[in-house]
Amino acid sequence: MATLDTEEQAVVDTVREFVDKEVKPRVNELEHADTYPEAFIEQMKQMGIYGLAIPEPWGEAPVSMPCYALVTAELARGWMSLAGAMGGHTVVAKLLVEFGTRAQQDRYLPRMATGELRATMALTEPGGGSDLQAMTTVARGSDDGGYVVNGAKTWISNARRSGLIALLCKTDPSAEPKHRGVSILLVEHGPGLEVSKDLSKLGYKGVETCELTFTDMAVPADALLGGQEGRGFAQMMKGLETGRIQVAARALGVATAAFEDALRYAQEREAFGKPIWQHQSVGNHLADMATKTTAARQLILHAAEKYDAGARADMEAGMAKLFASEIAMEVALDAVRVHGGYGYSTEYDVERYFRDAPLMIVGEGTNEIQRNVIASQLVKRGGLDRW
Ligand SMILES: Cc1cc2nc3c(=O)[nH]c(=O)nc-3n(C[C@H](O)[C@H](O)[C@H](O)COP(=O)(O)OP(=O)(O)OC[C@H]3O[C@@H](n4cnc5c(N)ncnc54)[C@H](O)[C@@H]3O)c2cc1C
Structure with a gap:
């Protein structure tokens, strides 16, 4: 079994204490009122949880994946919704660190590390989530070199409160094989993007899960993750x-x-x-x-x-x-x-x-x-x- 170093063990212990002292006594009330856990999210920001995957110069030292997994497990031990409120965010942080251009990293990662800016990812569509290559959300090239996005995504967690959405879409719908036509656009809320519905759920309360509709949304060219089309899949x-x-x-x-x-x-x-x-x-x-x-x-x-x-x-x-x-x-x-x-x-x-x-x-x-x-x-x- 992985043994964490002293510093990483201290991170997990801090989260465990937070869960036992703060979360456990209040979770039932928040769950049944389906209340967004604003105060807990603030505490998670203070603990550095939104920056766990973000290295210098944008964040502090990122933790190892075993440490990240154990922090997630601790949060979910208190309330799965809290772990859900930072899951997609970390995936987007990793995407930016690994594939983003320097300008994209500088623009988003410092604010993501503190939790001031939160991120989610939008893959699933009303027509299907498993067969991602069959997606129908399309970003067509516009005259100014950017894109015009049309389509719909569904079951997108944290959609209202995330200022950044990693949108999986087709920049070349006729590409063969299909995955070569798929790209990721880094989209911010604005004209042409509507959070069209909040979905009612069995569990995972407190955190919103939504439908997103894109109608002729203008997205600049520099929103393309890594600057190259066809890499998104x-x-x-x-x-x-x-x-x-x-x-x-x-x-x-x-x-x-x-x-x-x-x-x-x-x-x-x-x-x-x-x-x-x-x-x-x-x-x-x-x-x-x-x-x-x-x-x-x-x-x-x-x-x-x-x-x-x-x-x-x-x-x-x-x-x-x-x-x-x-x-x-x-x-x-x-x-x-x-x-x-x-x-x-x-x-x-x-x-x-x-x-x-x-x-x-x-x-x-x-x-x-x-x-x-x-x-x-x-x-x-x-x-x-x-x-
Ligand atoms: C609360 C909640 C939050 C979510 N948050 C997000 C989010 O933040 N972002 C996001 O993009 N998505 C999110 N999702 C969507 C989730 O990832 C999808 O629901 C999931 O990928 C399945 O897609 P689907 O619902 O369209 O099912 P379908 O793809 O329609 O599948 C239906 C059934 O067919 C089976 N099936 C399909 N294809 C195959 C195959 N090739 N072999 C075997 N079985 C198959 C599936 O396993 C399933 O049992 C969320 C979902 C929920 C419920």
Whole structure:
């Protein structure tokens, strides 16, 4: 397992303390009122959470991917929505650091590092999110060398509060193969872009998820990420390695919270004259929950280390995301079981874990898509790495 250095461990410990002291006591009220966690976001800014992926000269030293994953898991242990409020932001920061022109980096990264400017990414369309190459949002070249964007995106998280949107679109709709016609535009709110609808959701409360409509939106030429058309698909696939480790870590946070609540409750609650954990079926639930959660954590750290080593990590990120999200759902359901009737009550947190867990199964590429990625990489790489 990855061991963090003292400085990075201190970052994780600070977030853990924030979650236990500030978030846990207030989360239920904010969740059920579906209130945007303005005060928590401010505290996250102060803690430097929005700058975790941004190096000098724009930010301070970025943390390692294992540290970033554990910070994400800690936030999600308190409230998955908080981890969701910084997930897309980090992917966009990584895209800018890795692929942006110097002018794009200078324009956005300093304000992103402090959280003054927040970012999201817009991939999914009403017609489909899995088959990204079939997207219909088009940026046509205009006379002034810029673009005119038309189309619609949906399920875009943090869309209202993000001042920067990494928009995946087609700059050449007739390109073959199709991915060669895909680019990323760095779009800011303005004429031609409407946040057309807020979507109502099962969980992931507090944070907005919206539909975006682009109608003849004029975008300048220098908004093209990296300054070259046709690179967007490959750029976004690299960005999604971070995104999938982030979503896996969110799932780990939810599973950890569900397990911790169940462990505590099973020692407090008595039935047939003894604490319920002593009934073998309940003890077995706890053992399975802890085993699955620990395995998920190891897979995430493995993917994070592979990412930091500079190697292609889409298979590892896919495995981590697939496993962690599936077990988060199972562990959340087991936490409901252990809590009996109270597990179904909105007074307890476990019903929230049960509503939040499915998002990680669907988001950042569904688990069916992760299996496709894993299978094709297994064939390409000739199997698993040797140990
Ligand atoms: C709360 C929430 C927040 C989100 N935030 C964002 C965001 O910020 N930005 C963003 O761009 N998107 C976001 N998404 C969208 C999310 O990434 C998509 O919902 C997801 O990628 C699936 O796309 P889809 O919903 O169009 O499903 P579809 O692509 O229509 O898929 C439907 C079903 O078919 C399966 N399927 C499709 N193709 C295949 C295949 N080749 N093999 C096997 N099975 C397949 C899928 O796995 C799924 O089970 C968010 C979604 C939610 C629910």
